[in-house]
Amino acid sequence: MVTKQEILALIGPELQKIEAVLKNNFQSYVPFINQVSQYILFAGGKRLRPLLMILSTRLCGSKTTEQSYRLSVLFEYLHAATLLHDDVVDEARFRRGRQAAHHLWGNQAVILVGDFLYSRAIRIAVEEGNMDILDVISRTTTLMSEGEVLQLLNLDNVELTEEDYYEVIYRKTAVLISAACEVGAIHANRDGWQRESLKQYGKFLGYAFQITDDLLDYTGVKAETGKDIGNDFKEGKVTLPFILALEEAQPEDRQKLLFLIKKKGAVSKADFDEACKLIEKYDGFSRTREKAALFIKKALEELGKFEPSPTRELLEKLTHFVLIRKN
Amino acid sequence: MVTKQEILALIGPELQKIEAVLKNNFQSYVPFINQVSQYILFAGGKRLRPLLMILSTRLCGSKTTEQSYRLSVLFEYLHAATLLHDDVVDEARFRRGRQAAHHLWGNQAVILVGDFLYSRAIRIAVEEGNMDILDVISRTTTLMSEGEVLQLLNLDNVELTEEDYYEVIYRKTAVLISAACEVGAIHANRDGWQRESLKQYGKFLGYAFQITDDLLDYTGVKAETGKDIGNDFKEGKVTLPFILALEEAQPEDRQKLLFLIKKKGAVSKADFDEACKLIEKYDGFSRTREKAALFIKKALEELGKFEPSPTRELLEKLTHFVLIRKN
Numbered sequence: 001m002v003t004k005q006e007i008l009a010l011i012g013p014e015l016q017k018i019e020a021v022l023k024n025n026f027q028s029y030v031p032f033i034n035q036v037s038q039y040i041l042f043a044g045g046k047r048l049r050p051l052l053m054i055l056s057t058r059l060c061g062s063k064t065t066e067q068s069y070r071l072s073v074l075f076e077y078l079h080a081a082t083l084l085h086d087d088v089v090d091e092a093r094f095r096r097g098r099q100a101a102h103h104l105w106g107n108q109a110v111i112l113v114g115d116f117l118y119s120r121a122i123r124i125a126v127e128e129g130n131m132d133i134l135d136v137i138s139r140t141t142t143l144m145s146e147g148e149v150l151q152l153l154n155l156d157n158v159e160l161t162e163e164d165y166y167e168v169i170y171r172k173t174a175v176l177i178s179a180a181c182e183v184g185a186i187h188a189n190r191d192g193w194q195r196e197s198l199k200q201y202g203k204f205l206g207y208a209f210q211i212t213d214d215l216l217d218y219t220g221v222k223a224e225t226g227k228d229i230g231n232d233f234k235e236g237k238v239t240l241p242f243i244l245a246l247e248e249a250q251p252e253d254r255q256k257l258l259f260l261i262k263k264k265g266a267v268s269k270a271d272f273d274e275a276c277k278l279i280e281k282y283d284g285f286s287r288t289r290e291k292a293a294l295f296i297k298k299a300l301e302e303l304g305k306f307e308p309s310p311t312r313e314l315l316e317k318l319t320h321f322v323l324i325r326k327n
Numbered sequence: 328m329v330t331k332q333e334i335l336a337l338i339g340p341e342l343q344k345i346e347a348v349l350k351n352n353f354q355s356y357v358p359f360i361n362q363v364s365q366y367i368l369f370a371g372g373k374r375l376r377p378l379l380m381i382l383s384t385r386l387c388g389s390k391t392t393e394q395s396y397r398l399s400v401l402f403e404y405l406h407a408a409t410l411l412h413d414d415v416v417d418e419a420r421f422r423r424g425r426q427a428a429h430h431l432w433g434n435q436a437v438i439l440v441g442d443f444l445y446s447r448a449i450r451i452a453v454e455e456g457n458m459d460i461l462d463v464i465s466r467t468t469t470l471m472s473e474g475e476v477l478q479l480l481n482l483d484n485v486e487l488t489e490e491d492y493y494e495v496i497y498r499k500t501a502v503l504i505s506a507a508c509e510v511g512a513i514h515a516n517r518d519g520w521q522r523e524s525l526k527q528y529g530k531f532l533g534y535a536f537q538i539t540d541d542l543l544d545y546t547g548v549k550a551e552t553g554k555d556i557g558n559d560f561k562e563g564k565v566t567l568p569f570i571l572a573l574e575e576a577q578p579e580d581r582q583k584l585l586f587l588i589k590k591k592g593a594v595s596k597a598d599f600d601e602a603c604k605l606i607e608k609y610d611g612f613s614r615t616r617e618k619a620a621l622f623i624k625k626a627l628e629e630l631g632k633f634e635p636s637p638t639r640e641l642l643e644k645l646t647h648f649v650l651i652r653k654n
Contacts, residue, residue: 028473029473030473030476030477030480032480033473033476085438085439085442088434088435088438107415107434108415108479109476109479111415111438112412112472112475112476112479113476115412115468115472115475116469116473116476118442118445118472119465119468119471119472120469122449122465122468123465123466123469125465126458126462126465129458131453131456131458134453134461135453138446138452138453141442141446141449142443142446142447144446145443145446146355146356146357146360146443148439148442149357149359149360149436149439149443150357152435152436152439153359
């Protein structure tokens, strides 16, 4: 079994380079923008998206250069921009164990700094001067922004189907991870099956990643995840464990689950514990874990199409790790 | 003297084509996004930015095609996106005589639909496939988002200088109008002095446009502007009439002006009238009008570098009209 320490040791050199580019490359004319951006950018993010772009380029047999790292951070900017807008929209109190940015600087500033980071990301893609990359990025951001709206509209829809849920997490998470991997292939000048495989790989990994995230909102520990547990539930946000349990639940348990999630802001610790017990009763958590495992399997199949290499092995370990991560 | 009716008759055919493209070209997979977008896009906007792009292309001697109109609407999307985020940030109640979108759908939805419109604008630029255009657009949006933050930070700065003010309105308004004109030239394959002149023309026109807008916030009539009068003043937003009056004011009047604008939410009708009288006393309004006229003069000088043509004449009329507009 791969451990977090092992992964971190393997990706350490890459992460250092990504951090360096993030630190050096980021400058706004407005010091306040730097302050808010740095708060969100240097809050212990995993740099998963830049890392995946870099490893994807390398998986295609191409060397990564300074330019590759400069390009890779656009995915962190895009991610940070969506986190900022998300937190305002979700009214989240915590992000990665610290106060959400809008609690420190107000919604207004945070909306605008999100806009800035988004512009900055597009600017990096333009500076790269590759129209295929811009095509991927602009499709991705359109899908993502539609996804955010869908998620907001679905907030009161407690009858969300498994299929609806996949549509939401595709746009919320999978499409950006998929874009990072696809852009890695484009950056390596691979426009054929490698580009397609990496796009698919990223998508499946993204699904697994978000499903695990949603599971941790039920079964995680705040000290590890850095987020309030049960936050989604208290917002009435329906995710896979709930959906899978609801499908199987007896009428009485079904009514109970629906009643509890509709309480939203009024959900007590006891309510949440009761919901967890009901979800557990119908194997909602274990079946969610199985679904995530299925996506991991599909992701690994895509990696398997590439020649064995240390990069492939590293990506495989990273992919396995998504399932067992605690934050 | 050019009249609004005359201008509208002259630009009518262009406006119709722009409206048609806006109506047909706009589709999100999410009906709610269409609803919010249409509310802001079809709220009686002047289509100034798409129109300027089209006329700039034509001023360069190039024919405009369906593709030109498709490209032009990206400037309306960008403009609408900033209006949506602005209204949330400003907590505005009215926009173009109707309730601001966030009062109908909530801040959350409006932030996200703004993000969508922004993505859509970038997507149109990518579909055009011209890296120079993308370069202009991505620089522009970065400057604009920084400008929005600057404006927010300056809200409590009642000692804003005339120079600071120009910096704010450059980023808030002039840079996008400038970009629309510059892109018009690029679209006509003019990369030399025409591109530079149209960029400058748009900038000067943008300054004049925003100065007039800020003047109308003092001297306008709600039935004509569709906005609350004195809104900026009540937010403590310092604009040119106030700055120019403050520079000249006797110590006592100066203190009075500063006292009144700092009251913000507590500003009464009588307070606002008193501020207007003081600004009038130091010729704040007439001197603001003179500054706008100076920028109009500079804008016309740029147009004068082009050969005389019906398009140049039309642009000159439009440019003059900015000074006398009532909304």
